[in-house]
Amino acid sequence: MKKQIFTILLAACLVLTLWSNGKEDKTSGPVTVQYILWDANQLPAYEKCAEDFMAANPDITIEITQMGWGDYWTGLQTDMVGGTAADVFTNHLAKYPDFASKGQLVDIAPMVARDKVDTSVYMNGLDGLWATKDGKRFGLPKDWDTIAIVYNQEMINAAGYSAAEANSLNWNAKDGGTFEKFIAALSVDTSGRNGLDPNFDSENVACYGLALNHFDDRGQAQFSPMAVSNNWMYTDGLYNANYHFDDPKFIATIQWFVDMTEKGFLAPYEMTANNANPLFTSRQAATVFDGSWMIGYYSSSSEFPVGFAKLPAGPAGVKSMTNGLADSIWVGSKHKEQAWLWVKYLASAEAQNTVGTFGVVFPAIESGVKNALAAYDAKGLDVSAFTEEATNPGETFVYPIVDNGVKISEIMTQTFDSIFLGVTDAESSLKEANKKILDLF
Amino acid sequence: MRETPNKRKRKSLDKQGAGALLFLLPSLIGFAAFFIVPALRGIFLSLTDWDLLGKPGFVGLENYGKLLTDEEFWNSMLVTVKYVFWNIPLQTVLALGIALVMDRVTKSSVFRGIILIPWLLPNVVVALLWLWLLDPAVGVINSTVQSWGMKPINFLTSTELALPSIAGINIWRHMGYTALIVFAGLQGIPREVEEAALIDGASPWTRFIRIILPYLRPVLAFVIITSVIGSFQIYDTVAITTRGGPITATYVIYLFIFKNGFESYLMGYATAASMILFLILMGVSFLQMRIMRASESDF
Amino acid sequence: MSNSNSALNKKTGLTKGILWALTALLLFVTLFPFFWVFRTSLTPKSLIFTEPTAIMPSVRTWTHYGRVLGLIDRARAIELGGTGQSVNFGLNILNSFIVSIGVTIFQVLFSSMAAFAFARLKFRFREMLFALYVSTLMIPSIVMMLPNFVFVKDLHLLNTYLGIMAPTLLMTPFAVFFLRQFMLGINRELEEAAFLDGAGLGVVFWEIIIPLCANAMMTLAVITFINTWNDYMWPLIVGKKEEIRTLTVALGIFRLQTPQGQPDWGGMMAGATLAMVPTLGILILFGRRIVNSIGFSGFR
Structure with a gap:
């Protein structure tokens, strides 16, 4: 009896195993273009785009797969090795130079020229990020982001600041400007004194004025707003590798952050090494710096009203890093022409207007931004801090794209770890780190 | 021995060569296809400059030469060895203790079941769960500590505690599983032997050292050798909780391999590092078998 | 007693x-x-x-x-703060069951056959072959991943159940090792008597060894089932397609969505709770048998 059951189970398994065979690629007739992205919040927007696109192109089916950021790149790489990657994938500035230099991306410059795509419609020089110095192009911009101050409205009101005041703070590396006073006023110790009180107890802080994620080589939402507004720049420009982490202006900026930690205005490294936003949502920090892609997160996971303010203006004015995504075509795609049609569509005003209406991301074309602002407005969110930085001339900069990104990131992360843990001082370790980076090239 | 059965037995043994092949065949196919061939490919790739996406080009022993002088590599090896020393002794002692409790204090199979539960969660979930529990700002453990008026403990964010904390997380997941195998070993100890010792007036400690441990030695050897192999390959927990930091406190060898292979596109180099890890594991396992006389029995 | x-x-x-x-x-x-x-x-x-x-x-x-x-x-x-991607729970759990049960049955069966050969039969190169089996336990799995992925792709098995099961379907070194240790501890008298009665190897294996090893095999089966159920990396890269995703892979979407974001804690914990129900069930069903009477002989 037992044996019979076993045999039946065995047989059942064999049948199940054999029954599940892979589908073969169709070579003629309607074509399926595979598309992958990582942000699930954007999935509905792109599904709508796919729907519209398929209505206009009945011969092409768009199949969208979403994979979270954590698995996205490893998954994509194994698929490239196996020759099964998606035709079109959402690409990131930190990742694309490697894919490009290893010949995995289709150079779309000839197609752009052939179809006379106007690349001047995109905002803030985003377009240049996806074109290389030797005239190749690996993507058309589809969205952008900027950085702003995210604050707890109740807390800034309690500290006597209005939204307008928070929106026009200034900063310098010497005395921290009005921004330092702002975060001092927002810091509260366990006895209820704030950071402006001379008896403020920096050892027992109940709420920090500012919390930041752990620092890496870009410091996108950490040091970059301060350092760049202090007339500093990472390197001498796009594709340049002459790093300036040893510049006195940079060292002074980092030293200011270290001082803020010691004064108890900035949450210590140990509390934010993993992630700073839990401190904010749990009311243990009054403000954070974060990117526009996190708007939805903060507004939905906080129990208090959240506001967004422009970054403080340093000696060089307001400076926000701007970044953008684009869609790239994989070199192994069997349907490059159809894939290009899809990429071109996603970079068009029509698609970006559609994406805008979902209010999850800022499209790269200005008309789409208007839709996005309207959508955020409908949710009761004033996100103009992000868009003003993007549209005011000179308030954004782009991150320099370089080789050896992974090694640089590793060196700088470890350097900042040891600075903020108090193992080494800012000046000597940054100088040493910069030397190590220059030695990579 | 009588003659006829022996002869007949030998006759049946003669047929065993062919029979053995039949019995081994399915596993041999799987072994060759999914273990030996990839391992050989690994050896080949470790001699190339494969960048993951291009064609591998033969470079001889260059990768190995570079690894020998690569400070990061040896540092990550050292961190891994430290991790193994945090992980294995504590896990084994705990497992032994739990197994004794299962055997002597409560025979309840509910207890045995409960102890196994952490092992039912996937690695990744365990890592995220503990990241959440140990968080200095919003984790329940530190919130409790703070409500007692103490400073939060920086489990995963200080250079001293990060590695032991990660070891603790993995001990939590594996101790029940390990204890169960030790418990199975305890069942093999003849009661009479211990009874006799008890009648002779041996203390519990003497009984433990003289009887229980020697009987358990083969099982403990199995447990320790397989856990050490697993422990050297720690990755998920680190990748999720500390990503190698603070500074390089938890930068283990697997992270080194993964980062070089998949992020820096130095797959040939990463494969060579894996091969060195393999050789080290072979050496360590061989040494352990010798020390624990794993293949011999005391009785 | x-x-x-x-x-x-x-x-x-x-x-x-x-x-x-x-x-x-x-x-x-x-x-x-x-x-x-x-x-x-x-x-x-x-x-x-x-x-x-x-x-x-x-x-x-x-x-x-x-x-x-x-x-x-x-x-x-x-x-509600979740992800846009839906988990097709029913389908994913079915996939997980198919893969886990398939791997468990075949791996335990074929590994026990191999273990029998290594523990009981005499053939040339036996010790060498066994040493080779055990030594592959020590090869870092990362070395195997890419070649195996390419191999499975060449067999046209990507996005199939068989593809997800393939590397562990026929054997794992651990399973062979584990069962061999048990078989070494089994008394030979019964088999020898059977051989004397003229029984063939197949009969001895099915009628004597399997019943005597039932508890050990059950233990291995539970270990294999739970490990396969919880496996993440391999089913992720081989079975990305929605209709083939296993539950553990599908629940991965509750992890990080965007860089610097937070995992979807509520969804992830609810998913983890539900995903544990089947493995917990297996443990409750077979737990008593596993732990009650396995004799173990360690290394021989």
Whole structure:
């Protein structure tokens, strides 16, 4: 009896195993273009785009797969090795130079020229990020982001600041400007004194004025707003590798952050090494710096009203890093022409207007931004801090794209770890780190 | 021995060569296809400059030469060895203790079941769960500590505690599983032997050292050798909780391999590092078998 | 037996008290995180970080379970702070069952055949071959991953059940090793008698070895099932397509969505709770058999 059951189970398994065979690629007739992205919040927007696109192109089916950021790149790489990657994938500035230099991306410059795509419609020089110095192009911009101050409205009101005041703070590396006073006023110790009180107890802080994620080589939402507004720049420009982490202006900026930690205005490294936003949502920090892609997160996971303010203006004015995504075509795609049609569509005003209406991301074309602002407005969110930085001339900069990104990131992360843990001082370790980076090239 | 059965037995043994092949065949196919061939490919790739996406080009022993002088590599090896020393002794002692409790204090199979539960969660979930529990700002453990008026403990964010904390997380997941195998070993100890010792007036400690441990030695050897192999390959927990930091406190060898292979596109180099890890594991396992006389029995 | 038990287990009141206290502590340490998993799965998103010490959140919700089970439509799920990607729970759990049961049955069967050969049969190069089997335990799995992926792709098995099962379907070194150790401990008398009666190898294996090893095989089966159920990396790269995703892979979407984001804690904990139900069931069903009577001979 037992044996019979076993045999039946065995047989059942064999049948199940054999029954599940892979589908073969169709070579003629309607074509399926595979598309992958990582942000699930954007999935509905792109599904709508796919729907519209398929209505206009009945011969092409768009199949969208979403994979979270954590698995996205490893998954994509194994698929490239196996020759099964998606035709079109959402690409990131930190990742694309490697894919490009290893010949995995289709150079779309000839197609752009052939179809006379106007690349001047995109905002803030985003377009240049996806074109290389030797005239190749690996993507058309589809969205952008900027950085702003995210604050707890109740807390800034309690500290006597209005939204307008928070929106026009200034900063310098010497005395921290009005921004330092702002975060001092927002810091509260366990006895209820704030950071402006001379008896403020920096050892027992109940709420920090500012919390930041752990620092890496870009410091996108950490040091970059301060350092760049202090007339500093990472390197001498796009594709340049002459790093300036040893510049006195940079060292002074980092030293200011270290001082803020010691004064108890900035949450210590140990509390934010993993992630700073839990401190904010749990009311243990009054403000954070974060990117526009996190708007939805903060507004939905906080129990208090959240506001967004422009970054403080340093000696060089307001400076926000701007970044953008684009869609790239994989070199192994069997349907490059159809894939290009899809990429071109996603970079068009029509698609970006559609994406805008979902209010999850800022499209790269200005008309789409208007839709996005309207959508955020409908949710009761004033996100103009992000868009003003993007549209005011000179308030954004782009991150320099370089080789050896992974090694640089590793060196700088470890350097900042040891600075903020108090193992080494800012000046000597940054100088040493910069030397190590220059030695990579 | 009588003659006829022996002869007949030998006759049946003669047929065993062919029979053995039949019995081994399915596993041999799987072994060759999914273990030996990839391992050989690994050896080949470790001699190339494969960048993951291009064609591998033969470079001889260059990768190995570079690894020998690569400070990061040896540092990550050292961190891994430290991790193994945090992980294995504590896990084994705990497992032994739990197994004794299962055997002597409560025979309840509910207890045995409960102890196994952490092992039912996937690695990744365990890592995220503990990241959440140990968080200095919003984790329940530190919130409790703070409500007692103490400073939060920086489990995963200080250079001293990060590695032991990660070891603790993995001990939590594996101790029940390990204890169960030790418990199975305890069942093999003849009661009479211990009874006799008890009648002779041996203390519990003497009984433990003289009887229980020697009987358990083969099982403990199995447990320790397989856990050490697993422990050297720690990755998920680190990748999720500390990503190698603070500074390089938890930068283990697997992270080194993964980062070089998949992020820096130095797959040939990463494969060579894996091969060195393999050789080290072979050496360590061989040494352990010798020390624990794993293949011999005391009785 | 009961007599000797009581003699051996006689403890003074104090020792007993300490032992029970330690046992209680152990149970607490083991179970508390699970309680926290469950508690978090009932916590609304806005309270996740605001009531970190509350034993139970002030407001409880079952919506995370609704999202995991796909009972809540996508727009609403995003509004609740979830992901836009839906988990097709029924399909994913079926996939996990097919893969885990398939691997368990075949791996245990074929590995026990190999273990029988290594433990009982004499053939040339036996020790060498066995040493080779065991040594592959020590090859870092990362070395195997890419070649195996390419091989499975060349067999046109990507996105199939067979592709996900392939590397562990026919054997794992651990399974062969584990079972061989048990078989070495089995008394030879029965088999020898059977051989004398002229029984063939097949009969000896099926009628004598398998019944004698039933508990060990059951133990291995449970270990294999749970490991396969929880496997993440391999099914992720081989079975990306929605219709083939296993549950563990599908629940991966509750992890990081964007760089610097937070995992979807509520959804993840609800998913983890639900994903544990089958493995817990297996443990309860077979747990007694596993632990009650396995003899183990360690290394031979």
